[in-house]
Amino acid sequence: MQTNKTNEQFGYFDDANYEYVITTPYTPTPWINYLGNDGFYGLISNTAGGYCFDRDPKFRRLTRYRYNSVPLDNGGRYFYIRDENDFWSATGRPVNTELDEYSCRHGMGYSRFNASKNGIATQVTSFIPLDTKAEVHSLVVTNNNDTEKTVDVFSFIEWCLWNAEDDGANFQRNLSTGEVEVEDSTIYHKTEYRERRNHYAFYSVNRELDGYDTNRESFLGQYRGFDRPQVVENGQSTNSFARGWSPIASQHLKLKLAPGESQSLEFVLGYIEVEVEDKWESKNVLNKTPAKALAARFDTHEKVNDELKKLNDYWHNLLTKFSVDTPDDKFNRAINIWNQYQNMVTFNLSRSASFYESGIGRGMGFRDSNQDTIGFAHMVPDKVKERILDLSATQKPDGSAYHQYQPLTKKGNANIGGNFNDDPMWMVLSTTNYIKETGDFSILDEMVIYDDQEEATHDHFDHLVRAFNHVVNNLGPHGLPLIGRADWNDCLNLNCFSENPNESYQTTQRGASDVAESVMIAGQFVLYGQEFVDLCLELGKFELAASCLAHVDTMRSTIEQHAWDGEWYLRAYDSRGEKVGSNENEEGKIFIESQGFCAMAGVGLDNGKVKQALDSVEKHLSTDFGIMLNQPAFSSYNKYLGEITSYPPGYKENAGIFCHNNPWITISEAMIGRGEKAYEYYSKITPAYLQDVQTLHKTEPYVYSQMVAGNDSANPGEAKNSWLTGTAAWNYYAATQYILGIRPVYSGLEIDPCILPSWDKVNVKREFRGAQYDIELRNPNGLSKGQIELNIDGQSVEGSIINATTYSGQHTVVATLV
Ligand code: BGC
Numbered sequence: 001m002q003t004n005k006t007n008e009q010f011g012y013f014d015d016a017n018y019e020y021v022i023t024t025p026y027t028p029t030p031w032i033n034y035l036g037n038d039g040f041y042g043l044i045s046n047t048a049g050g051y052c053f054d055r056d057p058k059f060r061r062l063t064r065y066r067y068n069s070v071p072l073d074n075g076g077r078y079f080y081i082r083d084e085n086d087f088w089s090a091t092g093r094p095v096n097t098e099l100d101e102y103s104c105r106h107g108m109g110y111s112r113f114n115a116s117k118n119g120i121a122t123q124v125t126s127f128i129p130l131d132t133k134a135e136v137h138s139l140v141v142t143n144n145n146d147t148e149k150t151v152d153v154f155s156f157i158e159w160c161l162w163n164a165e166d167d168g169a170n171f172q173r174n175l176s177t178g179e180v181e182v183e184d185s186t187i188y189h190k191t192e193y194r195e196r197r198n199h200y201a202f203y204s205v206n207r208e209l210d211g212y213d214t215n216r217e218s219f220l221g222q223y224r225g226f227d228r229p230q231v232v233e234n235g236q237s238t239n240s241f242a243r244g245w246s247p248i249a250s251q252h253l254k255l256k257l258a259p260g261e262s263q264s265l266e267f268v269l270g271y272i273e274v275e276v277e278d279k280w281e282s283k284n285v286l287n288k289t290p291a292k293a294l295a296a297r298f299d300t301h302e303k304v305n306d307e308l309k310k311l312n313d314y315w316h317n318l319l320t321k322f323s324v325d326t327p328d329d330k331f332n333r334a335i336n337i338w339n340q341y342q343n344m345v346t347f348n349l350s351r352s353a354s355f356y357e358s359g360i361g362r363g364m365g366f367r368d369s370n371q372d373t374i375g376f377a378h379m380v381p382d383k384v385k386e387r388i389l390d391l392s393a394t395q396k397p398d399g400s401a402y403h404q405y406q407p408l409t410k411k412g413n414a415n416i417g418g419n420f421n422d423d424p425m426w427m428v429l430s431t432t433n434y435i436k437e438t439g440d441f442s443i444l445d446e447m448v449i450y451d452d453q454e455e456a457t458h459d460h461f462d463h464l465v466r467a468f469n470h471v472v473n474n475l476g477p478h479g480l481p482l483i484g485r486a487d488w489n490d491c492l493n494l495n496c497f498s499e500n501p502n503e504s505y506q507t508t509q510r511g512a513s514d515v516a517e518s519v520m521i522a523g524q525f526v527l528y529g530q531e532f533v534d535l536c537l538e539l540g541k542f543e544l545a546a547s548c549l550a551h552v553d554t555m556r557s558t559i560e561q562h563a564w565d566g567e568w569y570l571r572a573y574d575s576r577g578e579k580v581g582s583n584e585n586e587e588g589k590i591f592i593e594s595q596g597f598c599a600m601a602g603v604g605l606d607n608g609k610v611k612q613a614l615d616s617v618e619k620h621l622s623t624d625f626g627i628m629l630n631q632p633a634f635s636s637y638n639k640y641l642g643e644i645t646s647y648p649p650g651y652k653e654n655a656g657i658f659c660h661n662n663p664w665i666t667i668s669e670a671m672i673g674r675g676e677k678a679y680e681y682y683s684k685i686t687p688a689y690l691q692d693v694q695t696l697h698k699t700e701p702y703v704y705s706q707m708v709a710g711n712d713s714a715n716p717g718e719a720k721n722s723w724l725t726g727t728a729a730w731n732y733y734a735a736t737q738y739i740l741g742i743r744p745v746y747s748g749l750e751i752d753p754c755i756l757p758s759w760d761k762v763n764v765k766r767e768f769r770g771a772q773y774d775i776e777l778r779n780p781n782g783l784s785k786g787q788i789e790l791n792i793d794g795q796s797v798e799g800s801i802i803n804a805t806t807y808s809g810q811h812t813v814v815a816t817l818v
């Protein structure tokens, strides 16, 4: 692996350490990282902005963050450093004092900030240790001067009053509820603990304090921002005590540093839950025993380093289950490090909390979470199984599904409800992908409740049958699937007809006899319906397979008959029976989703329709920055189409490059053997390739963004909504299973690449069902796709599948493309 220091603008990749190094606090948008793996999470920007929460970012938020604030990125874990002359931030902001040195290294589950000023160097390392409900912030201060220095350190965090929505809205109450306790060097946050809460938070440091503040106004001073707190300016804490208003935690530590001396401070921001009967130590004094035990796990620099090492090992282990070495460094970097890392973040958070998803609106999405699993089934199969079964339990008896569930309760979210008719079939994708990865068919036998049940009476397989039948039972006038509220495209609201700005497009559906039909769901049904048929055949359920196949075949011909527009597939029929995504339309003549799904499903593969649809995508939708969702963009609002026409042209679902769906085209191109096209579409949206245009691209160069502005926008190429996007899982899936073509199938690992002809050799390391394969893919004739000659441990093997039952342990595979 290499380090790419060329084209450095705001930072560079340090691949050997699995890090991205940011070299300025003033990136075009806050460039963030995620901390935490198992229920307790933090979002942390390149200047330590962000917040942390336990499981649910709405109901259990520990620290306060101000979304869309002025200036941007306000609220975080701040360390103010003060010498005799000056003060600054150890993490680059919020104090804007220019530093002599600054860097932020975002790594796997940790971020490290280096700063120096006036010969005082600091390093803050922030992470959430494995299996721990706490952020650890380890601060090392070094005096590089040749005289002794006294340095004041002021820590700062601001408590969120737990319910993030209430915290930002219900001020008549919450300015009176804040409560804290202070004991030794720890500040305890216990708002609402006197009543129904059995949880509190604390901020501790492993050294005696020279003062503290717990009241925000006392620390900042009136009408001052985080950039110049009064206390820091004065150099002395006020020992303030918060009673209501806005409680904070700030510790003041005076360090005397000899020349060359370093001292370290270990801060712990922890979350504690206690049994109701153990809440109190004495009247109104909270039980601090568990907090002290938690803080004690990190009360020396050695202990903290040991935990950091465990975290590094954990990630190393996860990331080396699949790694690749192609002639293309950027491809390698994306696959080996950042794409897999982002996949895990989408596993943990679905679409709930990012710097663009405020953590109060959306739970875990049914559609999104099922799709996300294709990005990490090889890394955390057990967690995938659990996730799929959690999702399954939010399915309704008729096979439809709650669109979202809340992570704390794992119950379907009634505010959003269901009727997004693409939802059910995604569970066929997640389940079959999981079984192909693991060989574990037992997931199908797990008993899972339907949402309205107390006790499970049916197994997960039955849930898949009902998912399949939900499509069959909800067909429209042309025999195509009814769209319901929306399909994958949340903004194609064909049954909403909204003229009221106070109404939600997502939850409004009018009329009992909605007839709008979706060609995307039709393609999805053929693709995953066929998967379901194959699964039934694997299980020896031949009758069921045959009857399902009949439905799938019917859908294939229905698409060819009613959903082929001449040069591409239609997108839908609206509530009036009018075509959407047709050459006959003035705007929105062609859409990407139905091309992707019908092509992946191979509808019309043998009569040229797939190729023609893909050629139309290239002709009408492809840009320098990826493939646009539709063209021409909608220029005015159309209530029959809904939210899609509410966006200005070129943004979001209205002709933006909505990256999530681009891999569907990449996969389709790979399926028909066009390796150069597949690579082109893959790389156009992969951030590792966008280093040179960061000022335009704006979002983090190490993770996918949901949307890149399209050609109709004011700024084509400008990205938005980084991190929580299905693009991560899908582009990973496209690259590994269709470009590299290392594809789990029921019997083993199939090798069926579609690569750049110029790639003469590719090496892949792949853990699979307990065996380790060292695969060398040879391409002596400069092909994209072809027959595979397989040789395992020196023996030539028939076919292109490594049979999983034959192998365990370590094996060397040579696959030659001929
Ligand atoms: C966005 C969609 C999103 C939906 C659901 C819409 O405003 O454009 O991308 O899926 O909201 O939250």
Ligand code: NOJ
Pocket: 351, 365, 367, 368, 487, 488, 489, 490, 491, 653
């Ligand atoms: C983002 C949503 O999370 C996802 O569910 C949806 O498919 C896309 N937007 C497209 O609308």
